Amino acid sequence: MSPSGRLPKPAAGALSPVIAKLSRLSPLEDEAVSLLNGLDRLSRHSGGGALAREGEAPPPGFLISGWAARVRRLPDGRRQILGLLVPGDVLGVSVRLRPLDLCDVVALTPAELVGAGAMVAALNDGGRPLPGLAEAVHLSLALEEQRLLDQIMRLGRRNAAERICDLLLELRDRMVLAAQGDLHRFPMPLTQEAVADVTALSIVHVNRVLQQLRRENLLELRNGEAQLRRPDLLAERAGRPPLREPPAAPARTSDGLSR
């Protein structure tokens, strides 16, 4: 349930979700890319294992495989997932100490983390400045805050179907950003229980809504992969504003900062 080993080096190319995401947020210097590829201190975690514990600042790192969640519990055991972490996401890297970094983080699937201490050091210790990397990391943190706001909207004024459709679209956009899928298809290893804990619904109701979406042929969900048949209809079903055309203004996606 805990890190089941530390290896000096991740496999070649293992950093690709991180590099894909960051380089899309801001063009990365060549040096930044090799810095990222050179990160070590890999740790593996089994599903259910803790990546970080409440109250302890987690060591800076990138999630390079598997999914995880920031979790909080009520005294009686009710569980709420505050936010999900997917490959390419950053953990414990922040300017100020962030309350978000002080939650329990648990692996929802087997997961691998690489240490980002070397990157933080390179950004701070005034060696060669890496403004592209610094900007990308900043934007990544901003996206994370954006997602907290999206989560509040999701839980606040959306009904069950809207919550689930909205979540799927957010996950699609995040997976695309990390080069893990395309507009119609992406890895989705969450159990219905995890979806329930994100959307604050009961497992049973999540199941019913998914069945309904399948019946409407909007969605397929099998073998840990999601297929969105009609993303446009799904967006409508999610109660999202109809997206403006590219020529007029940059479309607003849940990954976009254009608000």
Added chain:
Amino acid sequence: MSPSGRLPKPAAGALSPVIAKLSRLSPLEDEAVSLLNGLDRLSRHSGGGALAREGEAPPPGFLISGWAARVRRLPDGRRQILGLLVPGDVLGVSVRLRPLDLCDVVALTPAELVGAGAMVAALNDGGRPLPGLAEAVHLSLALEEQRLLDQIMRLGRRNAAERICDLLLELRDRMVLAAQGDLHRFPMPLTQEAVADVTALSIVHVNRVLQQLRRENLLELRNGEAQLRRPDLLAERAGRPPLREPPAAPARTSDGLSR
């Protein structure tokens, strides 16, 4: 509905919520206090007026009187309050550009804002360093993020009564921090509609829950003032963890960073 005037100077002592809050977060240098007291560019806003518009970075400022809210809407008009702003709170001051600063902010009561541009300049332009002030501002931003997480828990796994009790306790703590009330009594100018938009309940149901809490003699709410009869019972009613004793560990309040 818009700023109804700009006066060169706020009244003497008008900055006291700001100074009370910041100095409780971190001891302020004398210079920092006079810097704050010297802030000008006061703007007044009537209830319902916009303090900042979606998509525009708001000018940095402190709310020195009145309450406001960060608001987001769904296409069909449903409204969700992402977070409340009370006197002493900061707006538009951040290291990186924060998505939170890109929401609509509306005044819920008549409100006054002073510009914080001079403070930001003093913190950045390497004149005399003011580490106490810088730390206090940082902590203030961290508290804001903490409150987003609290809001997710509130909307996620709490029922109507728990949401309202939890909100009242949060507001109590925030008002105490800004020297605007004590453990049992504080200004609470929110309409039931605003409470509904924070807690994602209907107005009617907010009313019923408040009636019930009054009947149980846990709460009084009159003339824009809240009285908490039994804060301990209210906390229990809010589904909060029983708070540990002061000697053992610092108690966890919604204003505390001790997580």
Added chain:
DNA sequence: CGCATCCTTGACCAGCTTCAATCAGGGTGG
């Protein structure tokens, strides 16, 4: 005095939860 805003209350009902079984797939030990 009349209007506007906010609060209050009742009746009804829908969305979601809870409880309880059942089913399907995958891994494991005999």
Added chain:
DNA sequence: CCACCCTGATTGAAGCTGGTCAAGGATGCG
């Protein structure tokens, strides 16, 4: 190889929480 078990998905029935609709009441202000 197969019985067994565990986790996750599925489905039905019943009931509660909270929403919606509708109609006043209270308060304050021009």
